[in-house]
Amino acid sequence: MAFDWLFFLEVLIAGLLSGAMYSLVALGFVLIFKASGVFNFAQGAMVLLAALTFVRLVEMGAPLWLAGVSTLMVMVVLAMLVERLVLRQLVNQAPIILFMASIGLNFFIEGTAQGVWDSDVHALDLGVPDLPIDVFGMLISQFDIFAAAMVAALVVVLAVFFQKTRIGRALRAVADDHQAALSVGIPLQTIWVVVWSVAGVVALVAGLVWGSKLGVQFSISLVALKALPVLILGGFTSVPGAIIGGLIIGAGEKLAEVFIGPFVGGAIESWFPYMLAMVFLLFRPQGLFGEKIIERV
Amino acid sequence: MSQAHKKIGDIMLKVEDISLSFGGVRALSGVSFDVREHEILAIIGPNGAGKSSMLNVINGVYHPQEGAITYKGSTRKQMRPHQAAKQGIARTFQNIALFKGMSTLDNIMTGRLLKMRRNFLWQALYWGPAQKEEIENRMVCEKIIDFLEIQAIRKTPVGRLPYGLQKRVELGRALAMEPDLLLLDEPMAGMNVEEKEDMCRFVLDVNDEFGTTIALIEHDMGVVMDISDRVMVLDYGRKIADGSPDEVRADQEVIDAYLGVSH
Amino acid sequence: MFYREAGQFKASYAADQSIFPIAQDRFGVLVILAVAFVFVPLVANEYWLRSILTPFLIFSLAALGLNILTGYAGQLSLGTAGFMAVGAFAAYNLQIRIPEIPFILDFVLAGLIAAAVGILFGLPSLRIKGFYLAVATLAAQFFLEWLFTRVGWFTNYSSSGVITAPPMVMFGFEFSGAQSRYLLTLSIVAVLALAAKNMVRSEIGRAWMAVRDMDVAAEVIGIRLLHTKLLAFAVSSFYCGIAGALWAYVYLGTVEPQAFDIFRSFEILFMIIIGGLGSILGSFLGAAFIVLLPIVLNNVSSIFAGGTLSAHTLSHLELVIFGSLIIFFLIVEPAGLARLWQIAKEKFRLWPFPY
Ligand SMILES: Nc1ncnc2c1ncn2[C@@H]1O[C@H](COP(=O)(O)OP(=O)(O)O)[C@@H](O)[C@H]1O
Numbered sequence: 001m002a003f004d005w006l007f008f009l010e011v012l013i014a015g016l017l018s019g020a021m022y023s024l025v026a027l028g029f030v031l032i033f034k035a036s037g038v039f040n041f042a043q044g045a046m047v048l049l050a051a052l053t054f055v056r057l058v059e060m061g062a063p064l065w066l067a068g069v070s071t072l073m074v075m076v077v078l079a080m081l082v083e084r085l086v087l088r089q090l091v092n093q094a095p096i097i098l099f100m101a102s103i104g105l106n107f108f109i110e111g112t113a114q115g116v117w118d119s120d121v122h123a124l125d126l127g128v129p130d131l132p133i134d135v136f137g138m139l140i141s142q143f144d145i146f147a148a149a150m151v152a153a154l155v156v157v158l159a160v161f162f163q164k165t166r167i168g169r170a171l172r173a174v175a176d177d178h179q180a181a182l183s184v185g186i187p188l189q190t191i192w193v194v195v196w197s198v199a200g201v202v203a204l205v206a207g208l209v210w211g212s213k214l215g216v217q218f219s220i221s222l223v224a225l226k227a228l229p230v231l232i233l234g235g236f237t238s239v240p241g242a243i244i245g246g247l248i249i250g251a252g253e254k255l256a257e258v259f260i261g262p263f264v265g266g267a268i269e270s271w272f273p274y275m276l277a278m279v280f281l282l283f284r285p286q287g288l289f290g291e292k293i294i295e296r297v
Numbered sequence: 298m299s300q301a302h303k304k305i306g307d308i309m310l311k312v313e314d315i316s317l318s319f320g321g322v323r324a325l326s327g328v329s330f331d332v333r334e335h336e337i338l339a340i341i342g343p344n345g346a347g348k349s350s351m352l353n354v355i356n357g358v359y360h361p362q363e364g365a366i367t368y369k370g371s372t373r374k375q376m377r378p379h380q381a382a383k384q385g386i387a388r389t390f391q392n393i394a395l396f397k398g399m400s401t402l403d404n405i406m407t408g409r410l411l412k413m414r415r416n417f418l419w420q421a422l423y424w425g426p427a428q429k430e431e432i433e434n435r436m437v438c439e440k441i442i443d444f445l446e447i448q449a450i451r452k453t454p455v456g457r458l459p460y461g462l463q464k465r466v467e468l469g470r471a472l473a474m475e476p477d478l479l480l481l482d483e484p485m486a487g488m489n490v491e492e493k494e495d496m497c498r499f500v501l502d503v504n505d506e507f508g509t510t511i512a513l514i515e516h517d518m519g520v521v522m523d524i525s526d527r528v529m530v531l532d533y534g535r536k537i538a539d540g541s542p543d544e545v546r547a548d549q550e551v552i553d554a555y556l557g558v559s560h
Numbered sequence: 561m562f563y564r565e566a567g568q569f570k571a572s573y574a575a576d577q578s579i580f581p582i583a584q585d586r587f588g589v590l591v592i593l594a595v596a597f598v599f600v601p602l603v604a605n606e607y608w609l610r611s612i613l614t615p616f617l618i619f620s621l622a623a624l625g626l627n628i629l630t631g632y633a634g635q636l637s638l639g640t641a642g643f644m645a646v647g648a649f650a651a652y653n654l655q656i657r658i659p660e661i662p663f664i665l666d667f668v669l670a671g672l673i674a675a676a677v678g679i680l681f682g683l684p685s686l687r688i689k690g691f692y693l694a695v696a697t698l699a700a701q702f703f704l705e706w707l708f709t710r711v712g713w714f715t716n717y718s719s720s721g722v723i724t725a726p727p728m729v730m731f732g733f734e735f736s737g738a739q740s741r742y743l744l745t746l747s748i749v750a751v752l753a754l755a756a757k758n759m760v761r762s763e764i765g766r767a768w769m770a771v772r773d774m775d776v777a778a779e780v781i782g783i784r785l786l787h788t789k790l791l792a793f794a795v796s797s798f799y800c801g802i803a804g805a806l807w808a809y810v811y812l813g814t815v816e817p818q819a820f821d822i823f824r825s826f827e828i829l830f831m832i833i834i835g836g837l838g839s840i841l842g843s844f845l846g847a848a849f850i851v852l853l854p855i856v857l858n859n860v861s862s863i864f865a866g867g868t869l870s871a872h873t874l875s876h877l878e879l880v881i882f883g884s885l886i887i888f889f890l891i892v893e894p895a896g897l898a899r900l901w902q903i904a905k906e907k908f909r910l911w912p913f914p915y
């Protein structure tokens with residue numbers, strides 16, 4: 001039997017498109033890690049919070065734009081609370097302590113989001129149906145294309161924000177050197193709030209995309225776990241790394257599921273990305289874009 | 298402080314033509330020198346000259362791109378730090394590298410690790426040979442604690458100790474290894490005069506009483522002139538002088554390097 | 561009874577290095593053991609023994625295992641439940657395939673198999689550290705969960721994917737009652753806790769902590785990093801494996817792979833954060849805390865809200881409280897409950913003259 005290249009391509013593209021969404025969540029991680037040194041496990045819970053807030057507001061009759069703006073405000077308030085109640089209290093703590101605090105934050109947000117709203121499954125309709133369309137003989141989901149376009153747009157907006165605005169430049173400085181950032185004249189606290197807010201925006205976009213695909217429910221917070229292998233591939237501090245890593249993981253897991261899965265019992269999507277990332281790390285511990293660092297002593 | 302009576306022996310460590318770079322930064326280029334048994338060799342030079350890198354190369358923390366090291370007669374290009382430890386090379390660090398979560402005593406006890414033979418199953422039982430071994434090694438460490446005059450902080454977590462004492466504990470950990478070659482990276486940096494005097498005394502005593510060979514990095518020229526048998530000078534990763542303290546002090550290139558005359 | 565060490569001079573290093581150097585501590589531990597072995601089984605009712613104390617002990621064991629790896633050796637793991645699953649399924653398969661082996665030995669072998677799997681997944685720790693390693697342990701978690709769900713051999717092709725533990729019989733005695741099961745668990749946990757305490761105060765424990773605190777310096781004093789880390793993975797997984805076997809055999813009786821999902825891993829991670837990283841006592845305190853919290857919460861809510869809160873709301877509330885507590889502990893006392901206990905002891909030691 002000849003290898004069905006068209007089918008292969010179809011799977012590959014579907015994988016890349018869903019990978020774009022992994023990129024999105026990973027992007028939130030990278031932003032926060034760069035600016036506040038926190039490996040933010042709560043990114044997934046933030047996605048859930050944003051999606052749930054949005055969908056409940058829409059269900060209550062708010063127009064999409066109002067729901068969007070209100071959700072954004074919720075995310076900014078969250079950022080301020082996190083800065084005040086968590087980050088500020090834990091300055092100069094070891095990264096692992098910050099990481100564990102973010103696990104605590106994760107549960108806090110999950111509990112609050114579901115407690116305030118509810119834990120049912122909500123359908124979210126952004127007006128783009130998840131129907132396949134025919135592209136050069138391949139069947140590709142219309143919604144996936146739309147989602148990928150949103151991701152791309154967001155990346156462009158973020159790039160402009162980081163390059164062109166004063167606070168954006170301060171943000172980049174803070175990632176390299178906290179002292180340098182201070183000399184820009186923007187207090188670290190403000191920078192943290194802004195970064196966590198931006199990560200909130202990213203979470204909202206991710207939540208909308210995932211939510212309308214899978215329904216808004218608790219399980220979308222688990223998307224964050226999928227972003228972890230992406231980060232390993234791309235490196236914790238590299239924005240292009242997050243994007244390319246996401247695409248690789250997305251494509252890799254779909255291809256593996258379709259072409260290897262049937263031979264080993266299926267559903268290998270659950271662990272394949274982690275194994276892929278782990279094996280990759282063994283050969284290149286610094287990640288795709290990281291530089292090899294020799295520890296200074 | 299006369300060291301005239303001391304017997305300096307054969308070459309113990311021969312460093313030949315070592316070059317090391319990090320990406321584009323060249324930390325060492327073609328450095329060669331010897332360390333003789335029982336001597337105290339001081340390595341001096343401006344900041345960034347490559348002194349710490351040199352020590353790191355000797356005990357395998359950094360791997361040079363070129364050159365070879367001959368230690369106790371066997372030549373190698375590379376080795377892992379734990380192999381160096383096994384061959385009797387101990388080390389302290391410029392930025393204190395103690396185990397922060399452990400007490401002074403436990404830190405020093407870690408230095409005995411290579412002398413302990415019982416496996417973890419015995420240790421899980423903590424009985425018979427394992428217990429005996431633990432106590433024997435504790436006794437060695439207590440001697441070191443007495444020697445360094447740190448009895449009072451035996452059980453204190455090292456994170457809580459002042460800087461000077463931490464440096465002393467780190468020396469204690471290295472001594473617990475009963476090394477043949479002791480590498481000290483700025484053991485007296487950041488200390489007040491009194492602490493420095495104590496540290497000098499310890500270094501000289503170790504050298505005297507146990508015959509330990511010592512290579513140390515130090516910035517205080519007074520200290521260097523006082524305690525070292527020989528001085529090697531690095532500048533921009535190259536060796537620019539090597540000789541007795543008096544010779545080095547009179548060397549024009551060394552004077553230039555220290556006064557910052559353009560190269 | 562005063563908590564004093566004054567007047568208790570140690571005449572030898574042996575005495576100074578004994579497991580509980582202060583007499584009151586020694587006495588206290590004996591009292592606790594006596595209460596746990598004799599008093600509790602006499603007074604506790606079936607519900608407490610079966611549904612609270614037994615799972616508490618098993619959780620403590622898993623927390624001990626994770627604490628060895630994460631608290632002592634500094635290798636963050638998110639795969640604890642995966643290693644518990646290995647223990648549970650190994651014990652099950654050993655028992656149904658080689659029924660001649662006494663079940664206690666099965667447990668030990670299951671622990672050893674878990675240790676081997678732990679070593680396998682610990683191998684990346686040679687090259688990767690910190691969060692990167694944590695993600696690698698997730699690979700273990702998800703892969704193992706998948707393996708036991710998807711590969712029928714492990715569940716003996718049970719159609720539901722659920723395994724049912726065979727009865728535990730030793731010398732003709734069947735451990736079926738809550739009391740005997742509690743005592744069995746208690747004995748195993750007590751022995752392993754003692755062994756853990758001994759390891760962490762010996763050379764291997766110091767080597768683990770050295771690797772945790774500063775790996776470069778550790779290597780320079782002669783510690784072989786990979787060897788030391790793998791040993792931590794092995795010992796840790798051994799403990800978790802036995803905990804998993806106990807979970808399946810003693811506590812649940814029937815078990816499916818989902819009993820060992822990622823949330824269980826987190827649960828155990830919380831125990832050691834709240835109880836105290838790098839503390840044997842902390843593993844027990846943390847486990848007690850997490851086992852008791854939902855019960856306390858339930859009772860409190862039924863007192864104040866009169867049972868009007870739905871199960872859903874309660875479980876969300878639980879999440880919020882867990883989350884807040886974790887953050888609270890990290891801010892106020894990163895060393896956990898065990899440290900608070902120690903501080904209390906120090907205060908008491910000086911009482912009533914605090915100077
Ligand atoms: N691990 C490392 N990675 C990158 N560059 C390093 C590292 N260690 C040392 N260097 C560089 O090598 C040069 C020599 O450093 P070092 O040996 O620490 O000098 P010294 O101890 O004489 O002050 C410096 O330029 C330093 O930046």
Ligand SMILES: [Mg+2]
Nearest residue numbers: 348349350391
């Ligand atoms: Mg230096």
